[in-house]
Amino acid sequence: MGSRAAASRAASLISVLAATAVALVGLAAPAQAAEPVLRDLASAKGIYYGTAVTGSKLSGTYGSITGAQFDSITPANEMKWGSVEPTRGTFNWAGADRVVDFAEANGQQVRGHTLVWHSQMPNWLANGNFSNTELRTIMTDHVTTEVTRYRGRIHHWDVVNEPLNEDGTMRTSKFYTQLGESYIADAFRAARAADPAAKLYINDYNTDGTGPKSNAMYSLVQRLKAQGVPIDGVGFQGHLILGQVPSTLRANLQRFADLGVEVAITELDIRIALPASDAELAQQKAEYNAVTSACLAVTRCAGVTVWGFTDSDSWIPDVFPGQGAATPYDESFRPKPAYYGIAEALGWTDDGGDPGDPGDPGDPGPTTGCAVSYAVQSQWNTGFTANVTVRNTGSTALNGWTLRWTWPSGQSVTQAWNATVTQSGAQATAVNAAHNAAIPAGGSANFGFNGAWSGGNTAPSAFTLNGAACATS
Ligand code: G2I
Numbered sequence: 001m002g003s004r005a006a007a008s009r010a011a012s013l014i015s016v017l018a019a020t021a022v023a024l025v026g027l028a029a030p031a032q033a034a035e036p037v038l039r040d041l042a043s044a045k046g047i048y049y050g051t052a053v054t055g056s057k058l059s060g061t062y063g064s065i066t067g068a069q070f071d072s073i074t075p076a077n078e079m080k081w082g083s084v085e086p087t088r089g090t091f092n093w094a095g096a097d098r099v100v101d102f103a104e105a106n107g108q109q110v111r112g113h114t115l116v117w118h119s120q121m122p123n124w125l126a127n128g129n130f131s132n133t134e135l136r137t138i139m140t141d142h143v144t145t146e147v148t149r150y151r152g153r154i155h156h157w158d159v160v161n162e163p164l165n166e167d168g169t170m171r172t173s174k175f176y177t178q179l180g181e182s183y184i185a186d187a188f189r190a191a192r193a194a195d196p197a198a199k200l201y202i203n204d205y206n207t208d209g210t211g212p213k214s215n216a217m218y219s220l221v222q223r224l225k226a227q228g229v230p231i232d233g234v235g236f237q238g239h240l241i242l243g244q245v246p247s248t249l250r251a252n253l254q255r256f257a258d259l260g261v262e263v264a265i266t267e268l269d270i271r272i273a274l275p276a277s278d279a280e281l282a283q284q285k286a287e288y289n290a291v292t293s294a295c296l297a298v299t300r301c302a303g304v305t306v307w308g309f310t311d312s313d314s315w316i317p318d319v320f321p322g323q324g325a326a327t328p329y330d331e332s333f334r335p336k337p338a339y340y341g342i343a344e345a346l347g348w349t350d351d352g353g354d355p356g357d358p359g360d361p362g363d364p365g366p367t368t369g370c371a372v373s374y375a376v377q378s379q380w381n382t383g384f385t386a387n388v389t390v391r392n393t394g395s396t397a398l399n400g401w402t403l404r405w406t407w408p409s410g411q412s413v414t415q416a417w418n419a420t421v422t423q424s425g426a427q428a429t430a431v432n433a434a435h436n437a438a439i440p441a442g443g444s445a446n447f448g449f450n451g452a453w454s455g456g457n458t459a460p461s462a463f464t465l466n467g468a469a470c471a472t473s
Helices: 003-020 038-044 060-069 094-106 132-149 173-180 182-194 212-226 249-257 278-296 338-345
Strands: 048-053 071-077 110-114 156-161 197-202 231-238 239-241 262-273 300-306 371-377 383-392 403-408 412-418 419-424 427-432 444-450 463-465
Touching: 003 249, 038 048, 038 060, 038 338, 048 060, 048 110, 060 094, 060 427, 060 444, 071 300, 071 419, 094 110, 110 132, 132 173, 132 300, 156 231, 173 182, 173 239, 182 197, 182 212, 197 262, 212 249, 231 249, 249 262, 249 278, 278 300, 278 338, 338 419, 371 463, 412 419, 419 444, 427 444
Parallel strands: 048 071, 048 300, 071 110, 110 156, 156 197, 197 231, 231 262, 239 262, 262 300
Antiparallel strands: 371 383, 383 444, 403 427, 403 463, 412 444, 419 427
16 A cells, blocks of 8 residues: 555544544534635645644644644654753653644644754764764664654654765765764664654755755665665655755656655745745745645655744744745744645635735635534533634634534533633533634634533534634534
């Protein structure tokens, strides 16, 4: 079975599980245009759509967009060697745990990034003098320890990151210099032994199109496969410059796929010289569309990850002064044209009415819409606990919300959290808490409550948000 089929199968398994856990009530289409949801569109096409995240930001608006829009996340820094083992033998998993826990709470896969890399090594490793034997053991022990800790919870591991120079020679990292090319094979073998279910990737930049570096990666993967090294995938970082998306991207992905490995775009961003003009943002839309389409065109392409979904969380301005605007959302979490470019590549039909999507003629202005999912999490003879997620499917942020529903079988709310819930007759009214008053376009808020029931505990069939009917899902 190809990876695309496996991904679809995993996605359907997840939806079966979700359907089991969530009381699904009848679907009513919202009256207004809805923001596309990238994770749903991607999963319908058999790929994932992911983002790199900064774990400490995973709450509020940043957290709600991350959870609502993406079905894979990659910790940008929290799983790197320098983060998890700053002092030899002393591990700090808090940052990595936070990202993995968030992913599991939001039904997302995790790309583990990264185990063996020349950069962001702890000082004790970078500056230590170790014999070759000792260094090899340090490296394989590190791989074993980290992969074992997250065994069964990581979908893809970037086992070795950035092993090549631009001209296609091997990068003279500490590992290569002391251990030679065999460090790569040893790292993969240790990772496979520690978590046989994780897909093991090699990952690099400037290998997106054909050229000396990409050719060298191709030869390296051939050599590893010939040696029986357990490598499952090749990551193409996709740190691109506006106007320079390689025309050979799709063909390049395909030739690697033909070696019998998965491929993925792992760190996509497309940087622009600032300030970005409307024309440049429109061009960036077309380029995000093209990169996403290239993955879809290659059966073994597992998915795409953007390296930060918002311009406020991008590495570009720090490293390339004067450049930026590289991600699909602006610094205020408003979707940019690039976001619609991704959605359209994933099969979303442009409804012609999206502010922020300059290609849309006759833009009718901001739209509103909502979707509610209601789930009974536990139930006992007289009571129950329920969880409610409210998603803003409109095109503008909500600042304060009131959700109403009518109980079908005489239930009542006894105690609520993350919202204030009152009841009058059969009608319940939930008003946001201070911390979740703002729901960005495409984002969601969550609250829960305990209720009382007798006779029946049928889920409510309809909800209104600020007076307008919501879809239920
Ligand atoms: O450089 C862009 C990416 C290229 N491919 C491998 C990725 O792992 C890499 O990610 C970036 C992170 O996005 C940055 O956030 O890796 C950088 C380090 O090489 C990260 O930057 C570092 C800063 O340099 C540090 O000063 C800072 O303490 O992030 C650290 C944590 O915020």
